[in-house]
Amino acid sequence: MRYSRLLIPTLKETPAEAEATSHILLFRAGMIRKLASGIYDYLPLGLRVLRKVEQIVREEMNRAGAQEVLLPAVQPAELWQESGRWQVYGKELLRFKDRHGRDCCFGPTHEEVITDVVRREVHSYRQLPLNLYQIQVKFRDEIRPRFGLIRGREFIMKDAYSFDVDEAGAELTYGSMYEAYSRIFRRCGLTFKAVEADTGPIGGSFSHEFMVLADTGEDLLASCNSCNYAANLEKAEVPPPEDNPGPPPAGSSKLVATPGVRTVEEVAAFLKVQPRDIVKTLIYETDQDPVAVLIRGDHEVNEIKVRNLLGVTDLILAGPAKVKELTGAEVGFSGPLGLSIPIYADQAVAALSAMVIGANKDDHHFTGVHPQRDLQITRVADLRQVTEQDPCPRCGAALTLLKGIEVGHIFKLGLKYSKALAAKVLDDEGEEQFIFMGCYGIGVSRIVAAAIEQGHDTDGIIWPMALAPFQVGLVPINMNDQTTRETAARLHDELEAAGIEVLLDDRDERPGVKFKDMDLLGLPLRVVVGPKTLAAGQAEVRHRRTQNLTLVELDRIFPYIKDLIVQEFHD
RNA sequence: CGGGACGUGGCUCAGCCUGGUAGAGCACAGCGUUCGGGACGCUGGGGUCGGAGGUUCAAAUCCUCUCGUCCCGACCA
Numbered sequence A: 001m002r003y004s005r006l007l008i009p010t011l012k013e014t015p016a017e018a019e020a021t022s023h024i025l026l027f028r029a030g031m032i033r034k035l036a037s038g039i040y041d042y043l044p045l046g047l048r049v050l051r052k053v054e055q056i057v058r059e060e061m062n063r064a065g066a067q068e069v070l071l072p073a074v075q076p077a078e079l080w081q082e083s084g085r086w087q088v089y090g091k092e093l094l095r096f097k098d099r100h101g102r103d104c105c106f107g108p109t110h111e112e113v114i115t116d117v118v119r120r121e122v123h124s125y126r127q128l129p130l131n132l133y134q135i136q137v138k139f140r141d142e143i144r145p146r147f148g149l150i151r152g153r154e155f156i157m158k159d160a161y162s163f164d165v166d167e168a169g170a171e172l173t174y175g176s177m178y179e180a181y182s183r184i185f186r187r188c189g190l191t192f193k194a195v196e197a198d199t200g201p202i203g204g205s206f207s208h209e210f211m212v213l214a215d216t217g218e219d220l221l222a223s224c225n226s227c228n229y230a231a232n233l234e235k236a237e238v239p240p241p242e243d244n245p246g247p248p249p250a251g252s253s254k255l256v257a258t259p260g261v262r263t264v265e266e267v268a269a270f271l272k273v274q275p276r277d278i279v280k281t282l283i284y285e286t287d288q289d290p291v292a293v294l295i296r297g298d299h300e301v302n303e304i305k306v307r308n309l310l311g312v313t314d315l316i317l318a319g320p321a322k323v324k325e326l327t328g329a330e331v332g333f334s335g336p337l338g339l340s341i342p343i344y345a346d347q348a349v350a351a352l353s354a355m356v357i358g359a360n361k362d363d364h365h366f367t368g369v370h371p372q373r374d375l376q377i378t379r380v381a382d383l384r385q386v387t388e389q390d391p392c393p394r395c396g397a398a399l400t401l402l403k404g405i406e407v408g409h410i411f412k413l414g415l416k417y418s419k420a421l422a423a424k425v426l427d428d429e430g431e432e433q434f435i436f437m438g439c440y441g442i443g444v445s446r447i448v449a450a451a452i453e454q455g456h457d458t459d460g461i462i463w464p465m466a467l468a469p470f471q472v473g474l475v476p477i478n479m480n481d482q483t484t485r486e487t488a489a490r491l492h493d494e495l496e497a498a499g500i501e502v503l504l505d506d507r508d509e510r511p512g513v514k515f516k517d518m519d520l521l522g523l524p525l526r527v528v529v530g531p532k533t534l535a536a537g538q539a540e541v542r543h544r545r546t547q548n549l550t551l552v553e554l555d556r557i558f559p560y561i562k563d564l565i566v567q568e569f570h571d
Numbered sequence B: 001c002g003g004g005a006c007g008u009g010g011c012u013c014a015g016c017c018u019g020g021u022a023g024a025g026c027a028c029a030g031c032g033u034u035c036g037g038g039a040c041g042c043u044g045g046g047g048u049c050g051g052a053g054g055u056u057c058a059a060a061u062c063c064u065c066u067c068g069u070c071c072c073g074a075c076c077a
Helices: A021-028 A044-063 A077-083 A111-121 A167-187 A264-271 A303-310 A320-327 A416-420 A444-454 A482-497 A511-521 A554-570
Strands: A032-036 A039-042 A074-076 A094-097 A103-106 A130-139 A154-164 A192-196 A206-213 A219-224 A230-232 A254-257 A279-286 A291-296 A315-317 A343-346 A355-358 A364-369 A379-381 A399-414 A424-426 A432-434 A436-443 A472-476 A502-504 A525-529 A538-543 A549-553
Touching: A021 A032, A021 A444, A039 A044, A044 A130, A044 A154, A044 A167, A044 A444, A074 A077, A077 A103, A077 A111, A077 A416, A111 A130, A111 A154, A111 A416, A111 A436, A154 A167, A154 A444, A167 A192, A167 A206, A167 A399, A167 A436, A192 A219, A192 A399, A206 A219, A206 A444, A264 A364, A279 A320, A279 A355, A291 A303, A303 A315, A303 A343, A303 A379, A399 A416, A399 A444, A416 A436, A436 A444, A472 A482, A472 A511, A482 A502, A482 A525, A482 A554, A525 A554, A538 A554, A549 A554
Parallel strands: A192 A230, A291 A343, A343 A379, A472 A502, A472 A525
Antiparallel strands: A032 A039, A074 A103, A094 A103, A130 A154, A154 A436, A192 A206, A206 A399, A219 A230, A219 A399, A254 A364, A279 A291, A279 A315, A355 A364, A399 A436, A424 A432, A525 A538, A538 A549
């Protein structure tokens, strides 16, 4: 392919609106442009990368026995009302009416549609297991799109849905998807980690996320240094503390004046105690009744755990007015003593023997409080976030916290959608059975961004061989030199004929411009043809990632490059 | 939805405070020179200053409203 014939609008300067590395580089390399917040155009080079990812995903899904389909992006509200998600999904679901006034939405995910297909077309256990997938545009009206392709509103997703007769079958399918996903991300040249995850609003019983490790990641994950335990921070378990609370301290708890002392740090300094001896009382409003959550001063609450424990969908920290109404005191002096709302305590709180709590009275705290003697706790549970100080919940070794970009998520759905939409088959005894489902997503366009977050330097993108828009960039130094021009053209034709994807920079530009652009585009290999080396019958091959420079005889260029490409694909 | 920043040729920005009728660099077109890490000269095209309203003899500049964008916190592939 010739550079001069492709639309590759590279930019010297960083657009003001881009912040994340992948966003900046995709933009500068002329691969994407923005149409609106979270909505992007894919230009020729960006599309080539996207297609590479899609093809890898397609091959591995097919290999795992899944079948490709294409479902509609626009969906009738009826299906969503039937599953109950029309009410539950929130504003992220883009809703609109057609000309007849019928409610519609633009699909953010396709459980409803696929389950509808299966309930109409599949009636016997003999037709199962079935795994259907598609690669398609999704729309989610995100609160805050950011980082370019990492969190767009419109994006390309591969979503697969599996249907099995029984739970054992569903687990086998889940396992095969786990394997397929691992192969996909490995083939994409990504450094990733599979972690246990919360199931969120999609629902279901069990799930893993696939995280690309990158400092710019939006997710935190906890990973064991010894065993293979790894979990999203929102899911990561804290093992129960070993020590039981000691006996109550001598004497009863004491009310002490703490004028203007509100935060954990202030209380610790004022009373000369450690933050771990202080207990924070957090008042939450929920879609049901308000609750209080007790967390040790040196810990952070994990709202996902609280939400799951309470079985609520909304969980919002109460404002000053609500706190005053429920506790009788300003924020900063809330405490569990004498509260009339349910009290949920983190397990570390229940293991304290003498704690400091707010007194529900302005400018006062209690000291010497014992959980069993003095408090009426509704329930003790694991409600906090893990820290790097916590031991692994499986093996007890140390944990490391890492940042990651979620590129894939697999769920065991169970019967949630098959029951809601009545998707049933007859089993081998002629009995009606609900179908066991699983769903499996990959952020295809997000992978493109994640690969850049992992592969770049100050000069630009460094694509993995498998995703590069072209494998080789061919740079003739001076288009006015006939030998240079003709040699480059010949090399280009030879490589292309051999099935190697090569981009010939045939522009009448100075060498510096071509080099800068090539580095920015991030093609793995660069071949430079110029009068200097040509005189010796050679051309120069440069490896983008290692910056290795090699002079190669012209007639050996083809095998040399072919070897390098094969080698990279296997790395 | 809260908190912050911003909107001036395609891109990066100056001008705004202290109103006087729009600039620079890059990019683009033509000609010439140049050619191994974002060359140079000459010439040229391109902007209702996000939009609406107001103040004023006069608004990019002051006031009000509005739309949009980006960044930080609650959602997700």
